[in-house]
Amino acid sequence: MLAISPTDRVFVLTGAGVSAESGIPTFRGVGGLWRNYRIEEVASPHAWRRDPRLVWEFYSMRRRVAGAAKPNSAHLALAKLEQKLQDRLFLCTQNVDDLHEQSGSMRVVHMHGELFKSRCDRCSRPPFHDTNTYDPPAELPRCECGGRIRPHICWFGEVPFESERIFRALDECTIFMAVGTSGVVEPAASFVAHVSDRARTIYVGPEEPANLSAFTECHLGKAGEVLPEFLALQTWKI
Numbered sequence: 232m233l234a235i236s237p238t239d240r241v242f243v244l245t246g247a248g249v250s251a252e253s254g255i256p257t258f259r260g261v262g263g264l265w266r267n268y269r270i271e272e273v274a275s276p277h278a279w280r281r282d283p284r285l286v287w288e289f290y291s292m293r294r295r296v297a298g299a300a301k302p303n304s305a306h307l308a309l310a311k312l313e314q315k316l317q318d319r320l321f322l323c324t325q326n327v328d329d330l331h332e333q334s335g336s337m338r339v340v341h342m343h344g345e346l347f348k349s350r351c352d353r354c355s356r357p358p359f360h361d362t363n364t365y366d367p368p369a370e371l372p373r374c375e376c377g378g379r380i381r382p383h384i385c386w387f388g389e390v391p392f393e394s395e396r397i398f399r400a401l402d403e404c405t406i407f408m409a410v411g412t413s414g415v416v417e418p419a420a421s422f423v424a425h426v427s428d429r430a431r432t433i434y435v436g437p438e439e440p441a442n443l444s445a446f447t448e449c450h451l452g453k454a455g456e457v458l459p460e461f462l463a464l465q466t467w468k469i
């Protein structure tokens with residue numbers, strides 16, 4: 232069980248594995264295919280230029296899958312941790328679903344964007360809430376400026392969001408925990424190395440991540456089973 236002192240600052244990085252028990256498939260472990268889509272053919276600026284219909288077909292499918300999903304006990308344990316630690320917890324997710332928010336987390340940083348937001352691919356209009364699905368042969372949405380409306384997602388080859396805030400929080404943390412992330416997608420895979428000379432570093436997931444050697448502790452198991460006990464409220468030393 233995790234003991235947290237009043238001066239500790241906790242950085243939690245979550246990946247696709249934290250939503251796996253909610254029925255949202257992870258990318259790896261399915262042979263590089265995500266429900267019959269080859270990910271680089273639907274999640275890159277090149278794919279958007281070449282075939283925006285296919286991109287929207289893929290994200291429409293993902294909106295339907297995520298829209299039907301409910302948070303699991305891992306999301307709930309992290310929401311409870313935030314209630315206790317408030318701004319001493321920094322919750323950074325690579326996930327684009329909204330299951331952390333649904334479970335009650337108030338300060339989620341989505342470094343890879345949000346599935347239920349869209350933005351214009353031309354003008355600086357801010358990203359907006361959007362739950363629509365656009366399946367062919369539906370007309371693809373356009374902005375008033377003439378640009379195309381695209382998913383508010385950080386695709387392969389694009390720069391992740393909120394890097395400045397994230398690295399400030401990494402510099403301040405004393406406990407770093409990664410949950411359900413394979414340790415291969417950069418820059419998130421290097422966060423642990425960034426803090427490992429001074430923070431306690433913990434991995435939680437059913438398999439060892441590719442960057443295991445940078446962690447001081449590894450708790451093998453499903454996030455929904457490990458986290459509620461590991462973060463059990465009554466045992467905290469605060």
Ligand code: NAD
Nearest residue numbers: 246247248257258259325326327328411412413436453454
């Ligand atoms: P990944 O698909 O590369 O790896 C998933 C990891 O989850 C693996 O290490 C696996 O061992 C672990 N895992 C599987 N079941 C688990 C469980 N029950 N509990 C804990 N861990 C479990 O995912 P990634 O490392 O997050 O990176 C891939 C990219 O995929 C990210 O950029 C992310 O944006 C995107 N993605 C997001 C979602 C989502 O929003 N829910 C879903 C799929 C992929």
Ligand code: ZN
Nearest residue numbers: 351354374376
């Ligand atoms: Zn526009």
